[in-house]
Amino acid sequence: MSDINKEDDLEIEEVKDIDSTNDDNDEDDYEEICYLCRRPESKTGKMIELPNDIHICSECMQKTFDAMGKGGFGFDDIPGMSNIPNISMINLADLQNMVPKKQKLKKKKVSEEKSKAPALDIKNIPAPHKIKASLDEYVVGQEYAKKVISVAVYNHYKRVATNTMDEIEIEKSNMLMIGPTGSGKTYLVKTLARILDVPLAIADATSLTEAGYIGDDIESVVSKLLAAAGNDVEKAERGIIFIDEIDKIAKKKNTNQRDVSGESVQQGMLKLLEGAEIEVPVGANSKNAMVPLTTVNTKNILFICGGAFPDLEEIIKERLNKQSSMGFKADLKDKYDNDPTVLSKVTIEDIKNFGMIPEFIGRLPIIFTLESLTKEMLIKILKEPRNAILKQYQKLLELDEVQLNFADPALEAIAEKALEKKTGARALRAIIEEFMLDIMYEIPKDENIGRVTITREYIEKTGGPLIDMRGVLKIEG
Incomplete structure (x- = not known):
């Protein structure tokens, strides 16, 4: 039995040794940080190690000694330290709680293969x-x-x-x-x-x-x-x-x-x-x-x-109107008021007039504009992208084994409401959240509901959604 116990002890010691080597490898991946200037060892060179895992670079240590020397503190004065004003010895043990944990930077591993390859x-x-x-x-x-x-x-x-x-x-x-x-x-x-x-x-x-x-x-x-x-x-x-x-x-x-x-x-x-x-x-x-x-x-x-550059359109319109001539063939002053593409006519001069400095604009050589969303684009946003809003709600109701459909007139009504809000695609989510609240609340109550169709009347609050029961769906099938 004693031999068996000895073998077990040996195995435990071997495991401990493996664990300790792993810890050492982990420590080797990191470099120490100077407690005073917070620079890593790769920049400061070898550091002076103090108790409680405090490391100070030689530069900060020298500055500390210089400051103490200027204040009248010298190593020769150590026996008679009671006569020195405004000097109190620092107990390094008191700094234990002040030392930030895990304040180490990971070393850059530069192998020959990596340095050669881009x-x-x-x-x-x-x-x-x-x-x-x-x-x-x-x-x-x-x-x-x-x-x-x-x-x-x-x-x-x-x-x-x-x-x-x-x-x-x-x-x-x-x-x-x-x-x-x-x-x-x-x-x-x-x-x-x-x-x-x-x-x-x-x-x-x-x-x-x-x-x-x-x-x-x-x-x-x-x-x-x-x-x-x-x-x-x-x-x-x-x-x-x-x-x-x-x-x-x-x-x-x-x-x-x-x-x-x-x-x-x-x-x-x-x-x-x-x-x-x-x-x-x-x-x-x-x-x-x-x-x-x-x-x-x-x-x-x-x-x-x-x-978004609000009011930039007004600056563009002002510039374009100044270019218009006088006479019978002159452009009207309100020619660009309802132009949805006026933002695409932006120039660097317009951005400068808005308040951006020339040096800043010069460092952004590629300037392009995004179009305002139309009714057709909003309808596409509702149903076409991979993670479209309608697909998200259809998935949610699918988990309740309920099929969710949207009639085309309903999608048009949602897009029209979104255009009125003038907040782009963000308005779509707000509108859908509003009318889907009652549906998401009521449907889990009745397990017999199999399909819900959202209509234009429901969006405009003049009617309700079309609800089909599971038995009706089976008969239709």
């Missing part, structure tokens, strides 16, 4: 027509916008894949997307990132402020991308950043107050859009003493800016 393979990048075909499955209409974004993204990732291997350096193709609310700007970018399988960060320009003021720093846009890439810097440097509501950082007109969230934010973003080394906090939106920093190069990050 990060992206040109052959794996889908061609523009394939990108557009994938977008067509989710986004209705906006043919011109889908074509522009497909070509721009394809060219951008060819640029990243080649990594300027020859003498000709390809410039970035950042984009500015202009379109009315609910036309599908954000949805287009989300679908694009899903197709390309690259990290995507969606930031809101309204929360950005000039450095030193309450709000998000401009670098927080890049830190969101780093978080989306799982704190992998190399992966983040090939990602896409979509800055929504970009029109909200336009230059404020006729104001005496400091413009901390307008022109100053545009100026702060200039280097970001062009390509620069940015110090980014890891795992947080703002820099502070307890967060490690890492450097991200924005040279290969694709920036897509989007905004």
Whole structure:
């Protein structure tokens, strides 16, 4: 029996050894962070290890000694320390609770094979027509916008894949997307990132402020991308950043107050859009003493800016009306008032008059517009995309073994109501939620209901839906 126990003990010891080696390997994948300046070991060099797992770089340690020396503290004074004013010894054990947990950065593993091979393979990048075909499955209409974004993204990732291997350096193709609310700007970018399988960060320009003021720093846009890439810097440097509501950082007109969230934010973003080394906090939106920093190069990050640009149509109309001549063949002043395509006539001069600075516009070379949604487009949005709203409700009722149908006149009534709200495709969801509430509440009560047909009368509140019972369905079949 004793021999058996000894063998068991040996097996347990071997398991412990394996576990310990695994832990050691995990620790080897990470590098220490300086407790004071928050820089990683790869930047500071070998660190000084103190009790309670505190690590301080030699530079910070030297600064600490210099500061203590200037304050009258010297090593020769240690025996008579009672005479030294304003100096108290720090107990490192008290810092145990202050040490942030898991404040370690993952080391970059650079193998010979990886360093030779490019990060992206040109052959794996889908061609523009394939990108557009994938977008067509989710986004209705906006043919011109889908074509522009497909070509721009394809060219951008060819640029990243080649990594300027020859003498000709390809410039970035950042984009500015202009379109009315609910036309599908954000949805287009989300679908694009899903197709390309690259990290995507969606930031809101309204929360950005000039450095030193309450709000998000401009670098927080890049830190969101780093978080989306799982704190992998190399992966983040090939990602896409979509800055929504970009029109909200336009230059404020006729104001005496400091413009901390307008022109100053545009100026702060200039280097970001062009390509620069940015110090980014890891795992947080703002820099502070307890967060490690890492450097991200924005040279290969694709920036897509989007905004509704309200009142831009009035600026375009004003410019077009000024061009009209006088006389019998002159254009009427109200010629463009009911023109649904007036936004597509936008020029850089119009965007400048809106309040965007020339340097900012210059770093967004590709400018395109999205169309306002028509009644026909709204009907298609309801039923054609892969995850259309109607398909979602049909699936929900299918789980209750009930078939849900929508009559064509009902779809037209929904689209007409959505156009009245003037909030684009967002209005569709609100309208459907309203009239589907009673149906989703009442149908689970009766297990004999087999089919529900939504009619125009039900949408307009002049009648009810058509309900067929299961027995009737069997007889019809």
